[in-house]
Amino acid sequence: MAHDNLKIIPLGGLGEFGMNCMALRWKDDILVIDAGLMFPESELLGVDIVVPDISYLVENRRMVRGIVLTHGHEDHIGGLPWILSELNVPVYGTEFTLAYVEGKLEEHKLLDDTELIEIAPGSKFTIGPFTVEPIRVTHSLVDCVALAIETPVGVVVHTGDFKVDLSPPDGKAFDLHKFAEYGKRGVLALLQDSTNVDRPGYTPSEWSVKPRLDEIFSRTKKKLFFSCFSSSIYRMGIALDLAHQHGRKVAIIGRSMVESSEIAQDLGYINISPGLIINPGQIGDHAPENVMVLISGTQGEPMSALSRAAVDNHKHARISPGDTVLLSSRVIPGNEKSIYRVIDHLCRRDAQVIFDDGASGLIHVSGHASQEEQRLMINLLRPKFFIPVHGDYRHLKKHAELAKSMGVVDAAILIEDGDVLEVNANEARKTGKVTAGRVCIDSGSSADVVADIVIRDRRHLSEDGIVLPILTINKLSGKVERLPELVTRGFVGADPAMLEEARKVVGLTLENSSAEEKADYGVIKEKIRIDLKRYIQKNTSRRPLIMPVILEI
Incomplete structure (x- = not known):
């Protein structure tokens, strides 16, 4: 059945x-x-x-x-x-x-x-x-x-x-x-x-953001940077209509924003008035009070257009004192730090930043x-x-x-x-x-595809760093030429005395290994790794990633 x-x-x-x-x-x-x-x-x-x-x-x-x-x-x-x-x-x-x-x-x-x-x-x-x-x-x-x-x-x-x-x-x-x-x-x-x-x-209708957005358009004296999710086609349409009503030309900046607006326009979801859209390179040709920039990067993504504009690193989007930046979106959990970092940069440029802070009127639904x-x-x-x-x-x-x-x-x-x-x-x-x-x-x-072991190694590296014991072996005689070198990166607790002792531990491991073991690089590397790991863990309570390296001369 x-x-x-x-x-x-x-x-x-x-x-x-x-x-x-x-x-x-x-x-x-x-x-x-x-x-x-x-x-x-x-x-x-x-x-x-x-x-x-x-x-x-x-x-x-x-x-x-x-x-x-x-x-x-x-x-x-x-x-x-x-x-x-x-x-x-x-x-x-x-x-x-x-x-x-x-x-x-x-x-x-x-x-x-x-x-x-x-x-x-x-x-x-x-x-x-x-x-x-x-x-x-x-x-x-x-x-x-x-x-x-x-x-x-x-x-x-x-x-x-x-x-x-x-x-x-x-x-x-x-x-x-x-x-x-x-x-x-x-x-x-x-x-x-x-x-x-x-x-x-009930969740409010998409139209419910329009009154507050209209009010923001009315009182913005200089450039208005409008940022929303690039898939928020309704919001984009409302912003374009308001820009037209308030006599502002619109420049669209950011790859995802450009792509979405083009698809929405082609399929009839956005109707753009003739002459409303200008090329980003033409922003400087118009008075600041006559410009709206529709810009991507509402979640503070590091390479997004808004993030770059916030640190004066965008060719066309320049944020000047008195400009208004409107983030018409919600803060996605996990993105708080990157969003507030961008807001801080914008505030340093004396821009007025409006985001969904629970103030009167809706700017996002x-x-x-x-x-x-x-x-x-x-x-x-x-x-x-x-x-x-x-x-x-x-x-x-x-x-x-x-x-x-x-x-x-x-x-x-x-x-x-x-x-x-x-x-x-x-x-x-x-x-x-x-x-x-x-x-x-x-x-x-x-x-x-990133395997779990790779993520585990990355986490390991980020927490305890890496230790590289470097052995120099004579290819002809098979003998270790000198006491191993130890190179560390990101490893806290690596004072000179402790490193010197760690070198001696590796040297002792080599002394106590047979010629056959030394000839098998896989075996000798693993023996060194285990002994060094035990020594470091006992003396520092840390577990760095240990990767023995053998150089033949």
């Missing part, structure tokens, strides 16, 4: 924010929802991005029928290049989402080999045994959808990221009616976004549903089983409790990455685990 259950298998995004990836499996067919990344915590030294471990999909590659994307944020599409390098499957997404995906795949030279299939709200399509209907939802990005997936055991609804905005700037409102229709027909399982489960009430909207969705769909997704464990737990307290679901089930939840018309139960976790990527020229 187990073969006739639908398996719901999260591979990322349940137990952390980011790298959202969910697999639905019916017999020998697997449908994947989203393929995101997350940005690393500071302890993942030197790692650029983190993607989900897709060992399960690779092991079952012949069953994977396609990847369906809910929207174009990095935590939902950023892992695609790494997944598609392992699995050559079609990718389904809305027009705007696929425009972002194309740029990403082109960068990784995967575009020509990938089949991209455009989907639209209300138009059903079939992937194996699954019939999928995208449903229009609103979020901080445009062209976002939830997915109603008809499976052989019932309908599963995956909300993606959403909030209920009935009057978004693009006029494409959240489709309450479609959700209500599915609720009347009956929903087996609802997988719902948990991000803002801590927030009571969330793209995620608060508690009342989450309740509204549960009431509309009245699912048999409720499964919270997208969030740390505490968010998932609180969301499950919220659903239970409403009394409209049969069961609220908490699952995490790697859990296998088997569902049929009568029951849902956890039946096992698959391999899940995170894969660390150094996205240099070759985008290499």
Whole structure:
């Protein structure tokens, strides 16, 4: 009977924010929802991005029928290049989402080999045994959808990221009616976004930022630098409209901001008045009170346009005393230091900095549903089983409790990455685990996977430094020419007396080794490493990385 259950298998995004990836499996067919990344915590030294471990999909590659994307944020599409390098499957997404995906795949030279299939709200399509209907939802990005997936055991609804905005700037409102229709027909399982489960009430509409932004435009006497997430197309549109109303020309600076604005303009999400946009090189040709600079770098990213402008290191973006810098975004947890560092630099230049400090009026609104909207969705769909997704464990737990307290679901089930939840018309139960976790990527020229041992070594180096015992061995006689040298870097406690003793320890190790051991460089290096490690740990309580080096002369 187990073969006739639908398996719901999260591979990322349940137990952390980011790298959202969910697999639905019916017999020998697997449908994947989203393929995101997350940005690393500071302890993942030197790692650029983190993607989900897709060992399960690779092991079952012949069953994977396609990847369906809910929207174009990095935590939902950023892992695609790494997944598609392992699995050559079609990718389904809305027009705007696929425009972002194309740029990403082109960068990784995967575009020509990938089949991209455009989907639209209300138009059903079939992937194996699954019939999928995208449903229009609103979020901080445009062209976002939830997915109603008809499976052989019932309908599963995956909300993606959403909030209920009935009057978004693009006029494409959240489709309450479609959700209500599915609720009347009956929903087996609802997988719902948990991000803002801590927030009571409703999340304000995107329009709610306009009054405060209008007021800031009115009282800004010199240049206005407007920074928001490059994917905040609604916010960008509002800023451009206000610039036009207040007689300001607009220069767009920062690669991600330029790319997003071009895509949004091409697809009709932003309408720019003729003559409004100027080249960044023309900023100095206009009076400061007639210029707005739309600039990327709202999270204080070290090489972003705003970070460079804040230290006078940008060719075109020059911040002068009296200019206003507006950060229309939230502080993403973990980015506080870099953001406040940029704000400090801006203040040193006598700029007025406005950021989301809880002052009167909104300059940023969330793209995620608060508690009342989450309740509204549960009431509309009245699912048999409720499964919270997208969030740390505490968010998932609180969301499950919220659903239970409403009394409209049969069961609220908490699952995490790697859990296998088997569902049929009568029951849902956890039946096992698959391999899940995170894969660390150094996205240099070759985008290499960083193994755990590498991160461990980096942490080791950062905490206790490195010690290099250098041995000089005569190639002909095989004898050690002189007492070993010790070179240290980043190692605290390396006073001359202690180093001299450490040299003697290495010399003693060599004396007590046979000619055969000395001839085998691998063996002698390991003996030196063990003896030196023991000596240093005993005398300094530190554990530097010890790497013996043998020079032949």
